[in-house]
Amino acid sequence: METEVSGRNPNQCCSRRQWLIGASLGGLGLETLSAGANPAARAEGAEQAATRAAVPADLRITDFERSCVRFRMDTLKKPPKTVSRKLPMTLNNVRMLLDARAVITHKASGQVYDYVLTASCKSEQVWVPRDIWHQPNADMCMIAGRDEFLVFKRWDKTDKGVLLYPPSLGVQPERQLEDPQESFDRYSIHLASRPGRLLEHLEAILEALFADIPVVSHTEYETAEHRVLLEYPVRVVNFSERERYYQVDTGPILLPDLGRPYRTPLEGCRLAYVAHNCPDWAEFIVCVPTPLTDAIKVHHYSQSIRIEGTRNRLIAVA
Numbered sequence: 001m002e003t004e005v006s007g008r009n010p011n012q013c014c015s016r017r018q019w020l021i022g023a024s025l026g027g028l029g030l031e032t033l034s035a036g037a038n039p040a041a042r043a044e045g046a047e048q049a050a051t052r053a054a055v056p057a058d059l060r061i062t063d064f065e066r067s068c069v070r071f072r073m074d075t076l077k078k079p080p081k082t083v084s085r086k087l088p089m090t091l092n093n094v095r096m097l098l099d100a101r102a103v104i105t106h107k108a109s110g111q112v113y114d115y116v117l118t119a120s121c122k123s124e125q126v127w128v129p130r131d132i133w134h135q136p137n138a139d140m141c142m143i144a145g146r147d148e149f150l151v152f153k154r155w156d157k158t159d160k161g162v163l164l165y166p167p168s169l170g171v172q173p174e175r176q177l178e179d180p181q182e183s184f185d186r187y188s189i190h191l192a193s194r195p196g197r198l199l200e201h202l203e204a205i206l207e208a209l210f211a212d213i214p215v216v217s218h219t220e221y222e223t224a225e226h227r228v229l230l231e232y233p234v235r236v237v238n239f240s241e242r243e244r245y246y247q248v249d250t251g252p253i254l255l256p257d258l259g260r261p262y263r264t265p266l267e268g269c270r271l272a273y274v275a276h277n278c279p280d281w282a283e284f285i286v287c288v289p290t291p292l293t294d295a296i297k298v299h300h301y302s303q304s305i306r307i308e309g310t311r312n313r314l315i316a317v318a
Contacts, residue, residue: 072186195318
């Protein structure tokens with residue numbers, strides 16, 4: 001088993017905070033957050049971004065288009081633990097590009113958990129001449145850390161009851177937390193970085209958006225026990241030079257739930273979309289089991305959460 005995490009050691013808290021703009025500022029349990037919202041745009045808040053924290057104008061950001069999770073299944077060495085069908089091959093390599101990143105710091109111990117969210121795909125049979133798509137089909141993505149990963153599969157309804165292969169492994173969990181050493185022959189997280197330029201005021205934000213420059217956003221927040229830094233590419237954003245505002249609306253990203261007991265913080269990470277139009281709050285719409293009828297639930301972005309006291313920053317790719 002080969003395990004690699006490219007980039008900096010996730011146990012080196014100080015160097016990570018310096019690389020990711022200073023210090024990540026916290027974590028908050030999803031159930032304890034206010035779901036209330038005031039959607040009124042606050043363009044003047046963008047002008048205050050530079051006063052929220054001392055942050056260098058030039059910094060390093062994750063290059064999401066060149067970052068990925070890789071894993072290798074070799075059935076001659078160990079049986080797969082996360083598949084729904086018998087594999088037609090003995091060796092398969094997978095590369096999944098990244099959609100988002102979350103860095104969680106436990107204040108008391110200084111321990112850092114660095115997680116990434118991969119792009120989504122569909123459940124499939126690889127290396128077959130036809131009938132590639134599994135039926136029933138599932139959306140699939142991975143949330144990955146250095147020593148753990150979680151496969152998240154969403155079928156047309158929750159509790160679908162799809163079996164793992166071999167069936168003796170039982171029903172496939174929708175959120176399957178596993179150890180990469182037990183599941184894969186090789187496993188690695190490659191984090192590429194590139195220079196970024198902090199957009200310190202509204203004029204700089206509008207200029208970058210009109211110029212079609214790629215932008216990454218950082219959202220930081222904290223509670224008594226944790227600091228969290230969320231990092232994600234801004235794929236969708238609204239803005240106006242007349243009314244003078246911007247509003248990020250993008251995802252999926254990772255949103256940790258640190259208010260409940262989990263085996264690991266990764267197990268509590270949820271998919272969400274994020275919106276913000278000023279530095280000091282953000283609203284999230286979270287993917288949760290959502291009732292359609294008394295008997296049927298689906299995974300849908302339906303839980304609205306607002307976090308006050310954030311530090312939202314827009315960073316242009318240099």
